[in-house]
Amino acid sequence: MRDFDYAAPTTVAEAVQLLQSHNGAARPMAGGTDLIDQVRVGRLTPDLVVDIKKIPELTAIDFSTTGLRIGAAVPCYRLYHDAQITAAYSALTDSATIIGGIQIQSRASVGGNLCNSGPAADSTPSLIALGAIVVIAGPKGTREVSVDTFCTGPGKNILERGEFVVEIKLPARAAHSGSAYQRFIPRNEMDIAVVGVGVSVTLDAAGQNFVAAKIALGAVAAKPLVADAAAKALIGQAVSEATIQKAAEAARAIATPIDDMRGTIEFRKHVTGVLTARVIQQAVERARAT
Amino acid sequence: MSTTEANPGKKYTVIGTRPIRHDGVDKVTGRAKYGGDIRLTGMLFGVMLRSPHAHANIKSIDYSAALALPGVHAVVTVDDFPDAENKIAELGEGAINLQHLRHNVLAGPKALYRGHAVAAVAADTVNIAEDACKLIKVEYEVLKPVLTAPEAMKPDAPLLHNNVYTNSLGEETKQLSNVAKHFRFEKGDLEAGFKAAKVIVEREFNTATVHQGYIEPHNGTAMWNSDGKVTVWCSTQGSFTARQQVAELCHIPVGNVKVIPMEIGGGFGGKVSVYLEPVAAILSKKTGRPVKIIMNRADCFEGTGPTPGSYIRVKMGADANGKITAAEAYMAYEAGGYPGSPIGAGAMCVFACYDVPNGKVDGFDVCVNKPHTNAYRAPGATNAAMATETVIDEICEQLKMCSMEFRLKNAAVEGTRRIDGPVYPRIGMIESVEAIKNSDHWKTPLTGKNRGRGIATGFWFNCGLKSAVTATVNFDGSVGLVEGSTDIGGSRTGIAMQFAETLGIPVDQVMPSVGDTDSVGYTDVTGGSRVTFATGWAAYEAGLDIARQMCQRAATLWEVPADQVKYENGGVSGPGGKQISFKDLVVQTCKHGEPIVGRGSADPQCPGGAFATHCVDVEVDPDTGKVTVLRYTASQDVGTAIHPAYVEGQIQGGAVQGIGWGLNEEYFYDQSGVMRNSTFLDYRMPTCLDLPMIEAIIVEVPNPGHPYGVRGVGEVPIVPPPAALANAIYNAVGVRMTQLPMSPPRVLHEILAKK
Amino acid sequence: MAKKRIVSTTINGTQKDFLCEPRQTLLEVLRDSLDMTGTKEGCSNGNCGACTVHLDGRPVVSCLVLAVEADGATVETIEGVACNGQLHPLQDSFLNNAALQCGICTPGFIMQAKSLLAENPNPSEHDIRFYLAGNLCRCTGYDKIVRAVQDAAGKMSGCCSEAKV
Ligand SMILES: Cc1cc2nc3c(=O)[nH]c(=O)nc-3n(C[C@H](O)[C@H](O)[C@H](O)COP(=O)(O)OP(=O)(O)OC[C@H]3O[C@@H](n4cnc5c(N)ncnc54)[C@H](O)[C@@H]3O)c2cc1C
Ligand code: FES
Ligand code: FES
Numbered sequence A: 001m002r003d004f005d006y007a008a009p010t011t012v013a014e015a016v017q018l019l020q021s022h023n024g025a026a027r028p029m030a031g032g033t034d035l036i037d038q039v040r041v042g043r044l045t046p047d048l049v050v051d052i053k054k055i056p057e058l059t060a061i062d063f064s065t066t067g068l069r070i071g072a073a074v075p076c077y078r079l080y081h082d083a084q085i086t087a088a089y090s091a092l093t094d095s096a097t098i099i100g101g102i103q104i105q106s107r108a109s110v111g112g113n114l115c116n117s118g119p120a121a122d123s124t125p126s127l128i129a130l131g132a133i134v135v136i137a138g139p140k141g142t143r144e145v146s147v148d149t150f151c152t153g154p155g156k157n158i159l160e161r162g163e164f165v166v167e168i169k170l171p172a173r174a175a176h177s178g179s180a181y182q183r184f185i186p187r188n189e190m191d192i193a194v195v196g197v198g199v200s201v202t203l204d205a206a207g208q209n210f211v212a213a214k215i216a217l218g219a220v221a222a223k224p225l226v227a228d229a230a231a232k233a234l235i236g237q238a239v240s241e242a243t244i245q246k247a248a249e250a251a252r253a254i255a256t257p258i259d260d261m262r263g264t265i266e267f268r269k270h271v272t273g274v275l276t277a278r279v280i281q282q283a284v285e286r287a288r289a290t
Numbered sequence B: 001m002s003t004t005e006a007n008p009g010k011k012y013t014v015i016g017t018r019p020i021r022h023d024g025v026d027k028v029t030g031r032a033k034y035g036g037d038i039r040l041t042g043m044l045f046g047v048m049l050r051s052p053h054a055h056a057n058i059k060s061i062d063y064s065a066a067l068a069l070p071g072v073h074a075v076v077t078v079d080d081f082p083d084a085e086n087k088i089a090e091l092g093e094g095a096i097n098l099q100h101l102r103h104n105v106l107a108g109p110k111a112l113y114r115g116h117a118v119a120a121v122a123a124d125t126v127n128i129a130e131d132a133c134k135l136i137k138v139e140y141e142v143l144k145p146v147l148t149a150p151e152a153m154k155p156d157a158p159l160l161h162n163n164v165y166t167n168s169l170g171e172e173t174k175q176l177s178n179v180a181k182h183f184r185f186e187k188g189d190l191e192a193g194f195k196a197a198k199v200i201v202e203r204e205f206n207t208a209t210v211h212q213g214y215i216e217p218h219n220g221t222a223m224w225n226s227d228g229k230v231t232v233w234c235s236t237q238g239s240f241t242a243r244q245q246v247a248e249l250c251h252i253p254v255g256n257v258k259v260i261p262m263e264i265g266g267g268f269g270g271k272v273s274v275y276l277e278p279v280a281a282i283l284s285k286k287t288g289r290p291v292k293i294i295m296n297r298a299d300c301f302e303g304t305g306p307t308p309g310s311y312i313r314v315k316m317g318a319d320a321n322g323k324i325t326a327a328e329a330y331m332a333y334e335a336g337g338y339p340g341s342p343i344g345a346g347a348m349c350v351f352a353c354y355d356v357p358n359g360k361v362d363g364f365d366v367c368v369n370k371p372h373t374n375a376y377r378a379p380g381a382t383n384a385a386m387a388t389e390t391v392i393d394e395i396c397e398q399l400k401m402c403s404m405e406f407r408l409k410n411a412a413v414e415g416t417r418r419i420d421g422p423v424y425p426r427i428g429m430i431e432s433v434e435a436i437k438n439s440d441h442w443k444t445p446l447t448g449k450n451r452g453r454g455i456a457t458g459f460w461f462n463c464g465l466k467s468a469v470t471a472t473v474n475f476d477g478s479v480g481l482v483e484g485s486t487d488i489g490g491s492r493t494g495i496a497m498q499f500a501e502t503l504g505i506p507v508d509q510v511m512p513s514v515g516d517t518d519s520v521g522y523t524d525v526t527g528g529s530r531v532t533f534a535t536g537w538a539a540y541e542a543g544l545d546i547a548r549q550m551c552q553r554a555a556t557l558w559e560v561p562a563d564q565v566k567y568e569n570g571g572v573s574g575p576g577g578k579q580i581s582f583k584d585l586v587v588q589t590c591k592h593g594e595p596i597v598g599r600g601s602a603d604p605q606c607p608g609g610a611f612a613t614h615c616v617d618v619e620v621d622p623d624t625g626k627v628t629v630l631r632y633t634a635s636q637d638v639g640t641a642i643h644p645a646y647v648e649g650q651i652q653g654g655a656v657q658g659i660g661w662g663l664n665e666e667y668f669y670d671q672s673g674v675m676r677n678s679t680f681l682d683y684r685m686p687t688c689l690d691l692p693m694i695e696a697i698i699v700e701v702p703n704p705g706h707p708y709g710v711r712g713v714g715e716v717p718i719v720p721p722p723a724a725l726a727n728a729i730y731n732a733v734g735v736r737m738t739q740l741p742m743s744p745p746r747v748l749h750e751i752l753a754k755k
Numbered sequence C: 001m002a003k004k005r006i007v008s009t010t011i012n013g014t015q016k017d018f019l020c021e022p023r024q025t026l027l028e029v030l031r032d033s034l035d036m037t038g039t040k041e042g043c044s045n046g047n048c049g050a051c052t053v054h055l056d057g058r059p060v061v062s063c064l065v066l067a068v069e070a071d072g073a074t075v076e077t078i079e080g081v082a083c084n085g086q087l088h089p090l091q092d093s094f095l096n097n098a099a100l101q102c103g104i105c106t107p108g109f110i111m112q113a114k115s116l117l118a119e120n121p122n123p124s125e126h127d128i129r130f131y132l133a134g135n136l137c138r139c140t141g142y143d144k145i146v147r148a149v150q151d152a153a154g155k156m157s158g159c160c161s162e163a164k165v
Helices: A012-020 A035-040 A076-080 A083-088 A090-098 A110-116 A124-129 A228-234 A241-254 A265-288 B024-029 B064-068 B098-105 B126-133 B190-195 B239-250 B277-287 B297-303 B343-349 B381-399 B403-410 B429-437 B491-503 B531-558 B582-589 B644-663 B721-733 B744-754 C026-033 C089-096 C106-119 C125-131 C143-155
Strands: A005-007 A026-029 A048-051 A061-064 A067-071 A133-138 A141-146 A151-153 A164-171 A177-184 A195-203 A210-218 B002-005 B044-050 B056-062 B072-076 B088-090 B095-097 B117-123 B137-142 B165-168 B171-176 B179-187 B199-207 B219-224 B230-234 B257-261 B291-294 B310-318 B324-336 B359-367 B451-460 B467-473 B479-483 B510-514 B566-568 B571-574 B578-581 B597-602 B610-620 B627-637 B694-700 C005-011 C014-020 C052-055 C058-061 C074-076
Touching: A012 A026, A012 A048, A012 A133, A012 A164, A026 A035, A061 A083, A067 A110, A076 A083, A076 A090, A083 A090, A090 A110, A090 A124, A090 A177, A090 A195, A110 A124, A110 A164, A124 A177, A124 A195, A124 A210, A177 A265, A195 A265, A210 A228, A210 A241, A210 A265, A228 A241, A241 A265, A265 B744, B024 C089, B024 C106, B044 B126, B044 B277, B044 B297, B056 B117, B064 B072, B064 B126, B072 B126, B072 B277, B088 B098, B088 B239, B095 B098, B098 B239, B117 B126, B117 B277, B179 B343, B190 B310, B190 B324, B190 B359, B199 B381, B219 B277, B230 B239, B230 B277, B239 B257, B239 B277, B277 B291, B310 B381, B324 B343, B324 B381, B343 B359, B343 B381, B343 B451, B381 B403, B381 B451, B381 B644, B381 B721, B403 B429, B403 B451, B429 B451, B429 B610, B429 B627, B429 B694, B451 B721, B467 B491, B467 B531, B479 B491, B479 B531, B491 B510, B491 B531, B491 B644, B531 B566, B531 B571, B531 B578, B531 B582, B531 B597, B571 B582, B578 B582, B610 B644, B610 B721, B627 B644, B627 B721, B644 B694, B644 B721, B644 C143, B721 B744, C014 C026, C026 C052, C052 C106, C058 C106, C089 C106, C089 C143, C106 C125, C106 C143, C125 C143
Parallel strands: A005 A048, A026 A048, B002 B694, B044 B291, B165 B179, B230 B257, B324 B359, B479 B510, B627 B694, C005 C074
Antiparallel strands: A061 A067, A067 A164, A133 A141, A133 A164, A177 A195, A195 A210, B044 B117, B056 B137, B072 B117, B088 B095, B165 B171, B179 B359, B199 B310, B219 B230, B219 B291, B310 B324, B451 B610, B467 B479, B467 B597, B566 B571, B571 B578, B610 B627, C005 C014, C052 C058, C052 C074
């Protein structure tokens, strides 16, 4: 592995300062499960690795009536070990349980998954479906952006030099809502999504009609896609096979996947529709179960 | 798990039990030393620079900048090896031309695949050596690659070599070509056979390159001493084969090389050829210090020998009664960068399970711009079985006949002549099929939508070859047993068990170890399912040798003529009811006379082929093409199961490798010949979550060609799975798969095409 | 070259300080600097689980941990699993069930299974397969490994080296 230096700041301000140093060759590290491998194979070439796990805000979880705040470096296992989070933000814990194996989940964070900005990242569609806000600290202070606009291309995002993600905020769960995430992989674990779909729906009190919905797709475009057309096909409609199929078709229509070692265009487009329908169904079941 | 004994009469005291392996505690506590664990004073670390191109002329290599980097001690290229002779080195399971081996170890005038080693650096740390590799300037003239056998066989295909001429039907031609060899086997009258058929099915198959996938990466450490003696520590399937290759490539006498085999973390055929050891040796010669090289995972995929992708066409005919009348195969296997794919074995195996009266098999060994292929568990047979066993399923469908009955009806038996010539001795093909027919699995109907069951059979020759063992009796009656077969899966215990059986002593009184090349007699590779068979035989001979010496001792002790004593029941008996156990005799007589040392060596000729039949239930998701294995049963004629737990383990492990091959494993190349999935995340070997328990049914039809009836066990279980899965997928969703792997995109494609 | 760091850790209950470069992984330091070669390397990119150790009680792949990160942490490796010369029930059951062939994956599987049983003393077959999915074995087909873990779970009551998770 190439040579680099290491720092472990304990405050956000210190981290911002370190990240501004080294002419842009300083890099934050949360769990390191992407970063260390990418340095090893030469895809990343940092001169300084800034370990952000020693900053208290970055590993805090705050669940309250107003919503959920997750420090950007919180490892996946802490999310699914938390019963409140699992009940209220099921899509997110669906994602957290399938990123890598158990060992990876001891270290891998949702913040790292988002900032790595891979098109197939498993937690990003869930964050989009759940309406997450990303809190970013940088030389010019703190800013908040919708997760919908965070990723801009494979491995690319809106972060500017010296900036890093401090936490992710999720709104409180609405009544009669449910969420889910599923991906297609050829194996049953330890695989990268060939297609991933995150869905959140809110039903009326009777559980018969869609009141609100948000759908996001992973691994079928250069970045995670917000499938607004698919969500629109649900909102205001009765929960039915036909409605769900319409949404699935709309999701399929916006997928622009590539052929690669993980799947073909034909496969990815087809499975986008299949999974979208399945995940909506699962979200509906969860919404009704509450 | 059940054991079917075809020969219940013969009873052993040690054989057939399940003792804890002798090396077990070291392996569960982390104390066992594998190749990568070696540490030597003053040791340097080597790293190989590899070609980024699949096909290129190497115009020049300038490593001056690398050499100048602090901490770098030496850089070598192929020019540091003496010229190799144009001769074939036999490696036990496979053979290679030494000039090709030399150029495979470090590329010569051409880089023939992506990942082909071009230069090597020795430095104080791996990190420095890696940094130095980046400073080596290699000027490449990039050429167009050719990546599959059918492409490479076209007349206008890019040529890999300017000195490989097609050997056609036994004759050296003047034809420069990627086809290194074309051979043919024939039997009977093919045309008449097809005329007699009621049903004829002909299909084409393409299978992908797959890797053995051992978890321990290749490694090699060498010390070239000032007296010209070279010591090598490595993880190898054959220490003597490694010694031979190092000696030949470095042009030093075999006696100057000592190979110390470390524990080995899996091989499956892939750790027979050398890749690193000779390079470590040359680096050590240049630096005067020990040098260790370990591959990373991508190097293991890209720079070692996977098993070939193939193109196969099989045509088979059967009469109305379901008797095979004729069969024909055209098989082209990818050899990779240098000639020498396992096409020969594949062609011999393709119809080997059946009595085929009229047949013809054409085999082609084809060079392509991929790593030089190597053995992988029954090399060549799995590709072939995929073709034959699914064609049979289709024939049975047309004849409306149960494919189990078809297999029984056409099964090869003692006396059947294979298309390539040999006549079978007593074999257990029928027994292996019947074991499935009688299994709980087969008798339990499969219900549910999109579910299907498939069966398939497979054959592998197994091999004999040379083995040696020495046994030294300790004063307390325990025995040290040194054997030459490197132990990949508990074999030292299976060997010790045969030795203990021979002397009638407890196996925990035998201390087996794997010797280095200076301390034990020549032993061929751990491959060809031969270790328990041949090295076990040598241990049996060593046991007999000791028994003879014990008889002499007892005769002296009792003062009776030697011909009146006999070794039996774990000791010696003599006239007048005299009896003494092995241990007592040792304890009583050890202080007098010379130490007792036994030797045994073997070069057995009749390994007795192995047959396996597998049955699998799958469920196919018709919307995604994903195949889930619900239940799996594998039966196999093993001759005699020496240690049944490890026999089951071989069957289970082989079956799962076959499942991986069938469903998801493949080298995925882009057009420029770059493998895009050289990690365990994207080269999808099964995890435990992808599998059910694997039921292993041990069938014992003792091999008449072995003192304890052993046949080889390790290889044949990989042969049937892809075909069994293909047949099950057809029964589940009605699509015939003719390509491996049967990955979700391919299965879904067929399902959608059918709609 | 970046300055070397002094790292203080507790490994298998013993205080251990070592010097390392920031770019060295915990796996490299364990194997190359501390001569603890029981932890195995199969891929060095987190995909095989052979290098599994426990870091502050959680199972991690040590090839994806920088050694400097272990400062102040506790590390448990395969070398610390047997205690007072007595094998852990998992080690026993791996031997009794013939759950290893080449054995290169075994230390990783035992470390991973140990944390499974600490978290879930009574796992179903599916729980076991799910928890061990990050560990590859190419030899056994997993059948006997799964059985060994089931077996150990049945037998584990009051071993002195219980992990806390
Ligand atoms: C074996 C294996 C299996 C995997 N399986 C999956 C999978 O199934 N699904 C999946 O989506 N991913 C998978 N991954 C990828 C990886 O584990 C995830 O992306 C993980 O969530 C990354 O989190 P981390 O904390 O380890 O990130 P790190 O590796 O620490 O960081 C990732 C990237 O984000 C940057 N970064 C991290 N935190 C911040 C921050 N707060 N602000 C700004 N930038 C930051 C880093 O500089 C780096 O570029 C797998 C990886 C491995 C090794
Ligand atoms: S070596 Fe760490 S996971 Fe493979
Ligand atoms: S026993 Fe060899 S990899 Fe598991």
